[in-house]
Amino acid sequence: MYNIPLYDLNFGSAEEDAVLETLRSRWVSSGPKTAEFEKNFSEMFEVKYALAVANCTVALHLALIVNDLVKDDEIIVPSLTFVATVNAVRYIGAKPVFCDVVSCENPTIDLDEAEKLITSKTKAIIVMHYGGYACDMQKALELQRKYGVKIIEDACHGPLSEYKGSKLGSIGAAGCFSFFANKNISTGEGGMLITNDEKIYQRAKLLRSHGMTTLSYDRAQGHSTNYDVVALGFNYRLDDIRSSIGIVQLKKLRCDIDKRIAIRGLYNDALRNIPGIIIPFLNYSEYSSTYIYPIILGKSLAGKRDALRVFLGEKGIQTSVHYPAVHRFSIYQDAKKGKLDKTEYISDNLITLPMYSSISEETVKFISQTICDFINA
Ligand SMILES: *Cc1c(COP(=O)(O)O)cnc(C)c1O
Numbered sequence: 193m194y195n196i197p198l199y200d201l202n203f204g205s206a207e208e209d210a211v212l213e214t215l216r217s218r219w220v221s222s223g224p225k226t227a228e229f230e231k232n233f234s235e236m237f238e239v240k241y242a243l244a245v246a247n248c249t250v251a252l253h254l255a256l257i258v259n260d261l262v263k264d265d266e267i268i269v270p271s272l273t274f275v276a277t278v279n280a281v282r283y284i285g286a287k288p289v290f291c292d293v294v295s296c297e298n299p300t301i302d303l304d305e306a307e308k309l310i311t312s313k314t315k316a317i318i319v320m321h322y323g324g325y326a327c328d329m330q331k332a333l334e335l336q337r338k339y340g341v342k343i344i345e346d347a348c349h350g351p352l353s354e355y356k357g358s359k360l361g362s363i364g365a366a367g368c369f370s371f372f373a374n375k376n377i378s379t380g381e382g383g384m385l386i387t388n389d390e391k392i393y394q395r396a397k398l399l400r401s402h403g404m405t406t407l408s409y410d411r412a413q414g415h416s417t418n419y420d421v422v423a424l425g426f427n428y429r430l431d432d433i434r435s436s437i438g439i440v441q442l443k444k445l446r447c448d449i450d451k452r453i454a455i456r457g458l459y460n461d462a463l464r465n466i467p468g469i470i471i472p473f474l475n476y477s478e479y480s481s482t483y484i485y486p487i488i489l490g491k492s493l494a495g496k497r498d499a500l501r502v503f504l505g506e507k508g509i510q511t512s513v514h515y516p517a518v519h520r521f522s523i524y525q526d527a528k529k530g531k532l533d534k535t536e537y538i539s540d541n542l543i544t545l546p547m548y549s550s551i552s553e554e555t556v557k558f559i560s561q562t563i564c565d566f567i568n569a
Contacts, residue, residue: 195508196555199374200548202441202448210436217432222401223409225432229439230384236352236442239362239386241393244430244438245400248348248370248383252280254428255366255385256316258395259342261286265315266528268341270301271519271535273320277346278518281318289314290519290529293322296470296488299538303331309530310335316342319364323514324376324481325473326355329363336364344368349483351376352449356478361386366396371434376448376481377441379434399425451549452482458553459485459545462560466567468493484514485547488538493567497541503566504543509559512544 214225226244234242245251261267263285269278271290281288291306293299300322317335319327332343343364347353350360351369361367366389369375371382387393401407403425406416430438463469470488473480489497501511517539519529545559 194505194510196510196546196551196559197548198510198512198544198546200550201373201378202444202549203378206440206443207437210440211433214432214436219409219412220433221408221431222429222435223432225439226430226435229430229435229442232439232442233384234386236445237359237362237367237386239359239367240388241386241390243385243393243396243400244435245383245385245428246430247372247381248346248368249276249280250426250428251368251370251383251385252276252318252344252346253283253426254396254399255344255368256280256284256286257399258392259316259344259365261315261342264313266311266313268301268306268309268314268317269518270318270320270322271517271529271532272299272322272515272538273346273518274348274515275518275521277318277320278524286315287313288524288527290524290527290532290535292530292532292534293538294328295534296490296538297472297474298325299323299472299486299488299534299542300325300327302534303328303335305530307335309528310339310341314339314341316344318344318346320346320348321350321353321360323473323486324350324353324360324483325476326350326353326360326478329355329358332364348375350481352445352479353481354479362388365389366392371438371441376483377438377445379430379437379441382430382434382438395423398423400428401425402427448549449479449481452547453480455547455549455551455556456482456485458556459560462557463487463563466564468567469563482547485545486514486542487545487563489541489543494537494541497543500563500566501543504559504562507558507562509562510546513539513542514544515539 347361403423
């Protein structure tokens with residue numbers, strides 16, 4: 193076990209009380225708590241519709257289906273992302289086309305490169321707001337206007353992050369969030385699809401629950417007694433036990449992020465003057481969820497990443513890599529790819545350091561000092 197974990201849950205008695213209340217209510221599947229979670233989420237994210245789902249992977253799957261993306265369409269994706277972003281493309285029989293990132297300083301998808309990858313078959317771009325820092329959404333929307341491609345936002349890293357005053361996830365055709373244990377909001381498993389488009393919302397809602405026209409909860413309330421099945425749907429629902437945790441987590445989110453921002457400042461001060469260490473988004477000025485704290489080893493330290501991770505591990509510090517490049521995985525060997533030099537460099541030289549709201553100043557200093565010790569040794 194590591195003394196200093198990569199991530200720690202921000203759970204307390206309020207989450208425990210919420211779960212107990214839901215258990216005692218005897219309605220544990222999707223019902224009033226899920227509806228309340230959705231309502232609170234849509235208000236906080238300043239978006240018309242929020243649909244709670246089982247996880248972000250299925251939110252992405254639904255987002256692609258309801259945006260009319262189909263077999264053999266080409267969909268441009270980053271490779272520096274979690275594999276689920278790309279797997280969702282394959283679920284519908286569409287073809288991922290991997291696109292590079294801008295730079296070490298800005299490891300989000302390079303939308304100028306993406307434009308060069310657009311063909312007559314390209315129907316969408318999935319952007320991923322790496323670390324909670326926005327992609328160039330102005331350029332993304334320009335590509336949407338110019339080529340008619342849909343912009344889907346994998347906003348898992350960026351709850352409450354902003355781009356020119358708009359919340360990430362609310363700018364494209366649909367935005368997808370995850371509530372996996374290590375995300376800003378944790379419900380164990382869970383996800384949310386947000387959109388301002390009523391048609392997209394209604395279709396996604398239908399497909400979330402088997403394509404059935406009424407829900408168990410409506411029938412239990414006596415609102416209806418029967419149902420029709422009008423589309424080939426799925427069971428992608430979120431249950432009320434998890435939603436009741438989500439309601440509490442949502443209330444804590446802003447304060448949790450503000451603490452993360454302060455912690456990021458401590459890391460930045462300790463690491464910004466170390467030669468060979470690049471801190472992505474160092475001069476970023478908009479509000480960010482500050483989901484993770486990645487650093488990238490520059491040319492003078494290139495190739496030393498794994499040794500540094502072992503060194504930190506021996507001192508009890510857990511680290512991670514966000515991410516192993518998706519285009520290098522076995523199942524994506526035959527996929528279409530642009531140039532991916534920057535993605536490969538970052539994937540080989542990036543370390544994600546511990547980041548959570550309760551981490552102490554001493555701990556941040558210890559981690560930073562340990563990195564210095566490694567470099568000076
Ligand atoms: C966590 C994550 C996902 C997957 O979310 P799940 O809820 O685990 O399905 C997808 N994309 C990104 C960028 C993520 O960080």
